Amino acid sequence: MQMKKDIEKNNTKKFTELFSELEHCREEDQKQKIEELNEVIDEMDGNEFFWTFTKEMFDKMDKMIDEKKISMENVIMLLKHLIYGSVLVEYLFSYIRYSSLRKRIEKMIFFENEKKEEKNEKLLVDLCECYLLFDNTLNTELIPICMPCLLKVALNKQEDEETQKEVEMALLSLSCLRKGNEIKKKKYLEKIAEIIKCHQEHRNLTQLAYQSAWSILMRRYLEDNDLTGVIVNELHFVKEAARELEELVEHLDWKEKEDTWEKAGFKTNEFLNVDRWLDICCNFFECFEIYDEEFSDLIDCMTGLCRVARENHSDIVFRCCGIFVKMIIYQPFLIVFNDLLKGGVFDFILEEIRDQTFDGCMM
Template identity: 50%
Template sequence: MQKPMEKDVSNKFSQLFFVLEDCDEELQRNKIFEMNEMMDEMNENELIHVLSNENYNKINKMFEEKKLTVESGIMLLKHMGYCNALKNIRFSQFERSLLCDKIVKMIVDEEMKKEGKSEKLLADLCECYLLLNVFSISKELLSIVVRCLLKVALNKEENEKTQKEVEVALLALSGISDNHIICNELYLNEIAEIIKYHQERHNLTRLAYQLA
């Protein structure tokens, strides 16, 4: 049973979610920023309420009807996944949602592009996919996701934005199930390079060090 304060936060989040599709792009992004801030303050019970099949399918429907831009949708989904992973919530309905299928298709489509491929979009999609608790991944998709996110984690620019990007990529990679065998020599070399580089320069957050 939810406490009154929890209900209040959940209701406010739901109200913002409900009006997203009626907003222009700028107002939509402002409301998503507000929703993301609310998720930062939520406890586990409140987040479980947010991470619902109903919400995932609503986002998918807004994508399909062009009522939510991919950029805005990723801004929301990435933060949902980030909060989910930080609190280590193992209850997620994402994998059974229509949105999960759409994200997979978007990842594959972007990876297969001969021209105009966006590495940033691909990385964002891969992070959304892993951070929202996906336990069953094909070998082909896993190869795309791991290769893409290791590339992000190997970014050696020393600024706050890059630190955050590295942290999120490592957090996403750390959620891959132990059932998936990904540790071939190439990946091990890249992971060792990530750890060595950032240990020498002390330019990662504590969380990122732990994840590495």
Template identity: 50%
Template sequence: MQCLFNTNIKMSLLSEYNSFSKMKETNNTKKFTALLNGMEECNEEEQMQKIKEMNEMVDHMNEEEFEFVFTEEPFNKLDKMIEEKKLSMENTILLLKHVGCLKILKNMQIYCFIYSKLRRRFEEMIIEEEGKKEEKNERLLVDLCECLALLNISILTDELLSIIMPCLLKVASKKGETEEAQKEVEITLLALSNIGSYNAPKELHLNVIKTIIEHHQEHHNLTRLAYQSAWQFLMNRFYWDKSLEEVIVKELHFAREAARELEDLSKCIDWNRNEEENGRIEVHIIRRWLYNIDNYLTSCELWNEEIAGLINCIVQMIRESRDNHKDICNRCLDSLRCAAENRNVEIDDLLKSGAIDAVMEEIHKSTMDDIMIYAFLVFFELISIRLKSKMDNKTDEAKSKATKRKVAEKMEEEGCEDFVISFHRVIPFFNNEYNYNDALSLYISDYFVII
């Protein structure tokens, strides 16, 4: 059974893939291809050893090498070997699960899997296995569902979704505390987190994922990656279904949990070493939390005091990551932009948490790039417009004026007006290059706070 693709999406994916196809082979890619090609002549035990070597090589591939290797050809080759009984399904799954997990964790892509014969084989096998009334191979069904969810970047059909989601949620609900059980649940939740923002009925997932999160909050039975993945699965649903907000904010306390997790993850990282030297899984998990935080701060309409603690945590991470982890720093700055845009986050909270100070501190850095400059201009514009708006008058007029004065004084002390003026002439370029919901204002007064 094949998924239907929008022609424009397909052309876009192929265009992105073609940019990688021009890359020259490296030692890593040559060795990987040689191992794959040599598997046909090996017995099952030798194949397993080769696959372990291939998985180790994948761990050390950069993004270009990864996308260069995983074209449609190797997936079709694996499919042919399965068809000719030259490769067992167990060994195929051993390779694909590892590749899929790494793909998601490092936010890399495998565009051509969706066009491969192997994807179609997996989809047919899932539907066939699920349809069996007797002697259903539950382990095989779970493995196939995990592989398809980990590797897929397309829209799943309703039929597949109705099989894959309950199947994986059942595995993710296991409460085992052994290392092996935790790893199994981690992979399953990671696969679930890669199922896109489908408008699936809440009865299909909400009670189960809520129970998983609540159980961890009480018993701490999940790994850090598994817990983050459970939240990402739920936040993907929140994108479509705003009725989940009450559960996310008041029952499961996303802001509190995200802040606590970021603080714990931050302690595991040597911020004095650069990102390449660190190479820790915690860096990737932090990125994933920040993606969820952006979604939360952009969409959340229910205010509670836990958001102030979350913003505090983001500010601290900006200061820790700014020298050696530029990507994390930029993502944190973007989270502050999301907070400034949300009218349920009061400007006074941004002041008290140090968010405005953290943004202004970066102005004088010599390492600023276009993305950072654009983020700062957006931030100043949002703050200025909100302080001029009557919509922010949740407090008395005296307090509102005091907040305006504090922000204006800070901007003057840090030379923000000079910064805005110096980059005002390139705003049309930024509007063209970095298009959020609204373009940057062309009126320079929109970036200044007038008392």
């Protein structure tokens, strides 16, 4: 534990020192310095994000822009990597909403969007991504600007690595929108469904992009019940979730223990993929009070997930059991109960009870 704290202090100190050097660099050298800062960000955990990226840090960035010590382009380069790193350690920024940098980004989005000529589309996309991913207290006037701007990027079907990364960031940003009333427009949701369908046919999205697209649809379902047929019958969510989780079950190192995450400060990306799919499944079974014959495949898959995770990943087992409970609460009881029985869920639970009782006797 002490070693972990020392690493945290070292990373925070290293970032702070490199950042202080940034304002004294020539513009042509700043990109190299930012790459060094990004390398430090890659080593940080959520606790380090909390202590490093304070309101004062964001205010400092804004002041450096005013004093022409750094360009907005270089600030965005740093911010986008910072955002992506925070997603991987599941850290939600809270300080930026009070900073002068947030106000600058807001003003720039309005200004760039209102341009009649020579509009910088790339800058507008970058600003919208930074704004949506950083701030969960959005100015609702910005949502009608950011939504179509990022959706246009997300619809790019080219499969080169750079485009895939751009699509991933756009979908990740859109998945952070939690204000439903301003984005009920069905055409947006139809476009997200189109993106998902295209991936199912061509596998052209990254894992994080695909998960983000599903998150957008699930969150919007509460405001638009017409999505039921699309999500269940056209996009076959249950079948897709089972397939994705099965692949993770097969390819992950289930011997990696939870305490190794604590030493590193965060889970590996692959295990975060499991968490994200379970989150989406949880949302699904809370929203949909209908039965689909593909449920049994997902139940089989999740039971298998519980079995491989039981020794070293109790948090995953706990989350799967929570989803089974939601199935029983929200779905037709007798049918789902039968699927749970056939899927071996109750056998697994009885095994757990037996093993824990046996261990207790041995102690």
